[in-house]
Amino acid sequence: MPTLKINDIQVNVEPGTLLLDACAQAGHPVPSYCYHSALTPVATCRMCLVEIKGQPKLATSCTTLAADGQEVFTNSKAVADGRAGVMEFLLINHPLDCPICDQAGECKLQDYSYQYGSGDSRMAEPKRRYRYEDLGAKIVIDKNRCIHCTRCVRFTREISGTGELIVANRGSELEVTTYSGRTMDENPLAGNVVDLCPVGALTSRDFRFNKRVWYLKPVPTISRHSPMANPIWADVDQNRLWRFRPRPQGTRLSTQFMLDSERLAWHRYDLDPARRLATPLLDGAPGTLEAIAARLRAAGSVAVVGQGTFGCDAAQRLGDLASSPDLRYGSGDRLEPVQFPTLQLSGDGIFNRRGFSERGFRFGHLEELLARVKSGEVKALVLLHDEEFSGRTETAKLREILEAVPFSLLLEPIPSDLAGTARLPVATYLEESDFVINHEGELRRYQKALEPPKGVKPLAAWARELAAALHEAKV
Missing domain, CATH: 3.30.70.20 (Alpha-Beta Plaits)
Structure with a gap:
């Protein structure tokens, strides 16, 4: 492993490491505009200049490999003069339109001009x-x-x-x-x-x-529209969602970028509180959790269907409502076309299928559930569903099951046209904290970004209260 000194700090780096990365490893990051870990380095901006002892000219650290025995300086007078000259050149034609520029507040040109610029311009x-x-x-x-x-x-x-x-x-x-x-x-x-x-x-x-x-406050979450549940930022303010952005994990290419379909999915979760369900419904009229629990208990044997696009805590709580372990069924059949294999590591849009399976949910058995409903073995159904992740065939099958079962409780953060005997106002994934396990077995956590409207609760909370009400009824 090459050993070199950066501002008199000795560091060991992996062979093939760029000086720019070595400087960051030593705690002395250098500025750059054109460099990006996922792109070919070209050294066009010249901001990452460093001084290497024994070399007559400054070197671009984004195109220079770290070598054994190098002595590198990122804070010498020559480097400072070089960066100031580059900043003056870059600002020759750049307009002073920061008050109307969308990049203001997260602009590298603003940041670097304060840190490394001279404050003067000779451009007349x-x-x-x-x-x-x-x-x-x-x-x-x-x-x-x-x-x-x-x-x-x-x-x-x-x-x-x-x-x-x-x-x-x-x-x-x-x-x-x-x-x-x-x-x-x-x-x-x-x-x-x-x-x-x-x-x-x-x-x-x-x-x-x-x-x-x-x-905007960036909150770490995941993309529900990525088959790998890729980490993203949800930018929020005043309890409203404004945009999604990638949240890179090191140099992993699959987390560096996101599809436009994932990026624009934020509109789906920017819900008008006035149009959302705020109270439990029973037989189409406002009801109570206790009344729903009583009907659920009176119905008899309970099966649950959980779509694998919700969190593992929600899956565990939902599974507890089933009358027996073999009455836990999984749903969701969305497939994503793989256009960029290096970025899209899977085409299975049901990103937490593994997490649900580990909690006893069986996917691909809705026909079996329908037969058990029609035979009278299953008397009640609790369905956790998001219409975005179920195709026409599966949705038709779920509708058939709902029509055949004597009692059904529908749990949908974003309401669809499916009909159930009862409904509970469920929070979206941005209104709760949970985790999922993607197709590669990686645990991906997401944090609560928004406060749900009054009366709306996360699925795990409703399921916990429902289980407690059922237990009290048994006692």
Whole structure:
């Protein structure tokens, strides 16, 4: 393993480690715009300059490998002068439009200009000006802000493979644009170029001018629309959800980026409280948990059906309501097309199938349940369901079971057109804390991001109270 000194601190690194990563490992991270761990390093921004003892010129740490015996300095006068010069150059044409820029508050150009800039500019000529352009319906580009780091260009070549973005012209006419007027509408990963852009040149039509980012609180959660339950940030403010963003786990490529379908799924969970169920329903009228429990007990043998897109704690509590272990059934049959194998490690959209299976839920046996209902063996059904993850065939089967069973309790965070004897107002996954076990056996936790409306509770809480009411009735 190479051993080197960084600002007189000795560090050991793995062979093939870039100096930029070695500096971060030593506790002296260097600034960068163009570098990204998932993209080919190109050293176009020149911000990651470091001084290497014995070399006549400053080196770009994102393209230099750490070598045994190197002595590296990230805070020398030569490095400081080099970074200040780069910042002055980058700000030559950059507009002072921070008050209206969506990137304000999370902009690397702002941060680095304070940390490494000189505060002066020798630019007396008029700044270059472009009109903003729509790159289709999803992405807007403002070329005035672009610093030509080429992250977005490399992303469309190396990750999405669509190649819409190019660097055109030379010198002062250099610009990032689309090839032959193409849009980014056909790129299912288009939203990632907004995350990659360090300066707000690329913005999302979905989020543009909606919210100042410094008001947002990022809460760690998971993507329910990723077959691997990938970690993401849910940005919230004033008990409202505003956007989803990737939450990278180290250098794991599958967590670095997210599909636009996952990114835009936040709209599904930005629910109007006035349109949500706020009280338990029994026979179509407001009821109580005790009344539902009494009907459930009087009905007889109880089966439960749990969709594998909810948390493991919810699964455990739901399973406790079944009259016997063999009356726990699993549902959910959503399949995701695998377009990017390096990012989409599975096509099974029921991401917590493993967690439910470990708690006794059997998938693929709804026909058996229907037969047991029709024979009179099963008298009551508790169904945990989200219509987004069940196809037409499975939904029709569930509807048939609900129509045949004498008593049914429907638990749906987002109501569907399925009909049940009783309903409880259940919280969405953003209104609870739980965990799932994805298809690779990884435990993924998610935290409560929103407060549920009054009367709405997480499934685990309802199931716990329901089990207690059933126990009291037995006693």
